[in-house]
Structure formats: structure tokens, C-alpha cells
């Protein structure tokens with residue numbers, strides 16, 4: 001074990017608090033090579049794939065990476081923005097907007113973002129913050145619902161980075177905000193804003209709002225992961241905020257990966273059934289993804305639409321993720337305010 005050589009820092013009266021947004025990470029380019037590199041890191045994480053490494057690495061290197069690189073790169077290419085991967089572009093916008101919002105409320109708190117996999121990783125960003133003289137860091141995962149595969153994996157990465165530091169910063173973590181009222185209000189505002197422009201499904205005629213969350217293997221829920229409960233909580237509270245009955249909105253799970261049983265009902269299957277039943281309109285929203293990404297823009301925005309329409313469905317509406325919507329940024333500022341107690345004077349972080 002070796003510990004890093006530390007720069008000499010002097011105590012200062014300047015604010016030395018930072019918020020670090022953490023998201024999953026994404027390939028650097030929509031190419032098979034970049035996608036394979038990204039997936040190799042992502043899918044080698046034992047928090048994501050709970051199969052003994054010796055067996056799994058063979059399957060991953062022999063089958064998954066060679067077979068997935070090209071088709072998945074083509075999917076990324078279909079959603080790529082001029083500035084890069086949507087996940088990165090929107091996460092960066094969120095960090096900037098949150099920094100501005102906190103500044104407008106009177107506090108100089110640095111807001112940066114890190115990715116769990118790929119470029120701009122968590123250790124690199126912790127080192128950068130430390131170099132800037134920051135001693136207190138609040139980790140804010142862009143996963144409103146706790147899951148060991150995402151939340152715990154991100155925190156693990158931060159804590160192992162600290163293992164090598166002689167002069168460790170103080171860390172705080174936000175475990176989840178699945179039921180945080182301002183987050184629910186921001187979700188509801190996003191759906192209502194879509195309905196204000198495009199009208200809403202005729203629920204009496206069988207129209208539906210699908211609330212589609214990223215799936216996970218059912219086994220991890222049986223082993224005690226609270227993710228399913230958190231998704232149910234968000235979906236129920238959002239439906240209530242929108243005054244929808246139990247049948248008018250549906251909780252579904254998307255992005256199945258591998259052969260194990262995943263959480264049900266499956267978004268694609270539900271879309272197919274609703275289409276086959278001749279449903280006139282479905283709207284699909286992804287409350288568990290604060291930023292639009294491959295899984296929302298391509299899987300829900302494109303594939304889901306094709307499935308529903310080809311099965312015989314009427315109108316299909318994809319409702320964008322929160323991204324940098326002002327009500328979402330305000331909800332993050334409120335969340336941060338709650339978690340920064342004792343680190344910054346609370347009167348300077350008064351809610352707007």
C-alpha cells in the first residue's frame with residue numbers, strides 16, 4: 001500500500017464544499033471499439049454481474065463483447081448528439097444548472113460530475129476537487145432509486161479511491177430520493193408539460209401512462225436489494241400527483257440483459273399487448289433516469305414506438321427525461337440543502 005504525496009494546503013475561510021453528481025458513464029464514441037471498451041469495464045463490475053468472475057470473464061470476452069460491440073454502437077450512433085453522448089451532455093448540463101441555482105441562492109458551492117465507468121471517473125474527480133482545496137464532498141447519484149448495481153457501486157468506487165489518500169476529504173452520500181417530494185413534483189411537472197402541448201391519453205378509452213424503470217435480475221431483489229420497492233414508491237407517488245387511478249398508469253421494467261429472470265412486467269411486452277389490444281394512445285415516461293440516454297432515447301423513444309405501432313397501437317408518446325428542467329434542478333438544490341446541514345450556513349441555502 002502506498003499513500004499519495006499531498007500538496008500543502010492551508011486552512012481557509014473560503015467555502016470548501018462541493019457536490020459531485022455521479023452518473024453511470026457512457027462510451028466515448030458511437031463505435032464498436034469504444035462500446036466494447038465501455039462494456040468491458042461496466043460488465044466486469046461485480047456489483048453489476050453477480051456471477052463468479054472466473055466464469056463470467058470467459059462469457060464476457062468470448063461472446064458478449066464480440067457480439068454486442070457492433071449492434072450497440074449502431075444504437076448509440078442513432079442518438080448521438082453533436083456534443084457527444086446524451087447521457088454525458090445532459091449530466092453536464094445538470095451540474096452547471098445546479099451550480100447556478102445554488103449560486104443564485106447565495107452559496108459558492110462547486111458542482112462537478114463524475115462517471116462510474118469510462119472517462120471522468122470518480123477517483124479522477126475526487127483528486128481534482130481535492131487539488132482545488134475542497135475538503136467536503138457530497139456524492140449525489142443520478143439514481144433516484146437505490147440499487148446496489150448503481151448506487152453502491154458508485155460509493156464503493158469513491159471509498160476505494162480514498163484508501164490511497166493521505167489527506168482524505170470528508171464524504172457524505174445521498175442514498176436515494178425515490179420519495180423526495182420536490183423530485184416527485186418535478187416528475188409530475190414534466191408529464192404535465194408534455195400533456196399541455198400534446199394533450200393526454202384518453203384514460204377512459206384504455207389510454208395508459210407507462211412508467212418504465214431500468215430492470216434488474218429478480219434474484220437481487222430476493223436477496224434484499226430495495227430497488228423494486230423504491231421504483232414502486234416513485235411510481236405510486238407520481239401517479240397520485242397526476243391524479244391517476246391504479247389502472248391508468250403502469251409500472252414496467254425495461255432493458256433486459258442476459259438470461260436470468262428480470263423484474264416484471266417487461267416494458268416491451270406490455271407495449272406489444274397494449275398495441276395488440278388496439279389501445280389508442282400510450283405515453284411512456286422513465287422516472288428512474290434523470291438524464292436521457294441510450295435506454296430512454298433509443299429503447300423507449302424508438303424501439304418501443306415500433307413495437308407498439310407494429311402490434312396495432314394508435315398514438316405513441318415518449319416523454320423526455322427531466323434533464324435540466326428547472327423544477328428538477330430546483331429539487332436537486334433542495335435535496336442538497338437538506339444534506340449539507342452543518343457544512344454550510346443554512347440561511348445561505350434558503351429555498352427559493
Ligand SMILES: C=CC1=C(C)c2cc3[nH]c(cc4nc(cc5[nH]c(cc1n2)c(C)c5CCC(=O)O)C(CCC(=O)O)=C4C)c(C)c3C=C
Nearest residue numbers: 024025026027048072087147149214216257288293294295
Ligand atoms: C437507472 C439505473 C440503472 C440500473 C439499476 C441498471 C442496472 C443494470 N444495467 C445492466 C446492463 C446494461 N445497462 C446499460 C445501459 C444503461 N444502464 C443505465 C442505468 C441503469 N442500469 C443507463 C443510464 C444506461 C445507458 C448508458 C448510456 O450510455 O446511455 C447497458 C449498455 C447498453 C447495452 O449494451 O445494451 C448494459 C449492458 C445490468 C446487467 C444491470 C443490473 C444488474
Ligand SMILES: [Fe+2]
Nearest residue numbers: 024214255295
Ligand atoms: Fe443498465
Ligand SMILES: [Fe+2]
Nearest residue numbers: 255256295299
Ligand atoms: Fe437497452
